[in-house]
Amino acid sequence: MSEKKIRVLVAKPGLDGHDRGAKVVARALRDAGMEVIYTGLRQTPEMIAEAALQEDVDVVGLSILSGAHMALAPRVLGLLKANGQTHVKVFLGGIIPDEDLPRLKEMGVTGVYGPGANTEDIINDIRGALAEKA
Amino acid sequence: MTLAASILAGDRLSLARLLTQVENDSPDGRAALVELFPHTGRAHLIGVTGAPGTGKSSLVNQLALHYRKQADKRVAVVAVDPSSPFTGGAVLGDRVRMRDLSGDPNVFIRSMASRGSLGGLAQATAGMVQVFDAAGFDVILIETVGAGQSEVDIARLAHTTLVVEAPGLGDDIQAIKAGILEIADILVINKADRPGVENTEKALKSTLELAHPTQRVFHHHGRYSYATVEMPFDAKLWIPPIQKTVSTEGRGIPELVEAIARHAEHLRSSGDWTARERARLEVELEMLIQEALVARFREEVSPQQFRQVVDQMVQRDVSPWEAVQSLLNGRSK
Numbered sequence: 001m002s003e004k005k006i007r008v009l010v011a012k013p014g015l016d017g018h019d020r021g022a023k024v025v026a027r028a029l030r031d032a033g034m035e036v037i038y039t040g041l042r043q044t045p046e047m048i049a050e051a052a053l054q055e056d057v058d059v060v061g062l063s064i065l066s067g068a069h070m071a072l073a074p075r076v077l078g079l080l081k082a083n084g085q086t087h088v089k090v091f092l093g094g095i096i097p098d099e100d101l102p103r104l105k106e107m108g109v110t111g112v113y114g115p116g117a118n119t120e121d122i123i124n125d126i127r128g129a130l131a132e133k134a
Numbered sequence: 135m136t137l138a139a140s141i142l143a144g145d146r147l148s149l150a151r152l153l154t155q156v157e158n159d160s161p162d163g164r165a166a167l168v169e170l171f172p173h174t175g176r177a178h179l180i181g182v183t184g185a186p187g188t189g190k191s192s193l194v195n196q197l198a199l200h201y202r203k204q205a206d207k208r209v210a211v212v213a214v215d216p217s218s219p220f221t222g223g224a225v226l227g228d229r230v231r232m233r234d235l236s237g238d239p240n241v242f243i244r245s246m247a248s249r250g251s252l253g254g255l256a257q258a259t260a261g262m263v264q265v266f267d268a269a270g271f272d273v274i275l276i277e278t279v280g281a282g283q284s285e286v287d288i289a290r291l292a293h294t295t296l297v298v299e300a301p302g303l304g305d306d307i308q309a310i311k312a313g314i315l316e317i318a319d320i321l322v323i324n325k326a327d328r329p330g331v332e333n334t335e336k337a338l339k340s341t342l343e344l345a346h347p348t349q350r351v352f353h354h355h356g357r358y359s360y361a362t363v364e365m366p367f368d369a370k371l372w373i374p375p376i377q378k379t380v381s382t383e384g385r386g387i388p389e390l391v392e393a394i395a396r397h398a399e400h401l402r403s404s405g406d407w408t409a410r411e412r413a414r415l416e417v418e419l420e421m422l423i424q425e426a427l428v429a430r431f432r433e434e435v436s437p438q439q440f441r442q443v444v445d446q447m448v449q450r451d452v453s454p455w456e457a458v459q460s461l462l463n464g465r466s467k
Contacts, residue, residue: 006156032223035224038227038229040227050237053146056150083268
């Protein structure tokens with residue numbers, strides 16, 4: 001019989017073309033036994049929310065290095081909510097100034113990771129956040 | 135309202151959730167499949183298979199676009215990618231090539247990991263396809279794992295199977311080997327703008343001339359018993375056409391869609407459509423029976439009993455065949 005797998009959407013919203021971080025994270029989550037749906041570059045928040053819905057993911061990981069996180073993250077969160085996917089945990093990776101962290105958390109972002117973050121931490125945080133819910 | 139009922143009413147979130155339940159083979163998922171089954175059997179199931187890197191995802195993207203724009207059909211895509219045999223994890227990347235399809239509420243793309251299944255599909259693919267069928271999608275495109283030579287499960291599931299080749303992947307000996315080419319209803323040479331396309335076409339053509347199937351036998355890994363679709367003897371034989379495409383530019387797609395339509399028409403007029411449906415359901419039943427019997431066996435034979443018999447085998451006291459007999463008899467006591 002099959003067991004429940006953690007499904008994660010890894011997406012890059014916005015216009016920067018640096019997808020190495022997203023790929024490293026995708027690979028690490030794969031090695032942790034998760035099913036990672038990778039959507040590639042230049043996704044609009046609408047595309048991300050739609051993919052999250054169709055794929056029925058537990059987690060959305062956004063990689064943003066363009067500085068547009070304060071605009072993009074709330075859009076994605078809002079669309080997920082509008083689609084009825086309030087249970088989905090949103091994680092953020094990229095170049096995120098510390099002063100933005102409190103507001104991002106307030107919006108509903110579960111975790112934020114900058115350069116040098118340990119993939120083990122990301123994996124543990126995802127598992128922790130989902131266990132909390134269950 | 136049950137999950138099944140809200141899917142019939144067109145709710146996308148319920149659809150996505152049920153697909154997960156079916157994929158995980160949960161009791162809720164099974165119950166919903168039972169409820170949805172009478173609503174299935176309407177969609178055209180199109181399989182897309184071929185070696186990794188031949189452009190299956192891009193081709194699926196183009197086909198779906200065409201069905202949306204030219205025919206206003208509702209299109210579902212099930213895209214299977216491999217799970218890691220070591221960690222069970224997977225990176226499912228087929229959506230990367232399907233971004234043109236986003237924003238259209240009449241398209242639904244679902245990625246799935248193979249989860250240890252070896253035939254090019256996942257165990258639950260057939261169930262997920264049934265859900266889409268019941269949900270009223272007209273065309274269901276099923277993209278297999280990048281397939282080698284024996285990932286032929288798709289031929290049992292789909293009405294029409296496209297085998298995608300690309301120039302430069304092998305000579306004419308590759309083309310006469312058994313397996314994946316045999317299951318093609320339509321051969322697609324994608325990336326047909328690349329050099330070597332003439333050689334690929336020639337090799338495929340000579341293969342087709344050698345082949346002259348009178349019946350289709352689905353026999354997979356010896357794991358399931360096989361089902362035979364006998365062709366009515368006066369029916370016209372379907373000879374797989376070779377279609378050339380450049381899916382990044384959409385070239386050859388209208389012709390490919392036409393070939394798919396001709397194949398569907400052939401299936402209907404020859405009676406093969408019904409025969410395939412029957413064969414598919416037969417294999418599915420066979421599989422479910424095996425699952426159920428094995429489950430029942432496990433319930434009735436204790437692990438100790440099992441271990442004991444293995445011990446006896448190790449000691450060469452009983453042969454594996456005798457062991458089977460004694461375990462099967464033992465459970466009735």
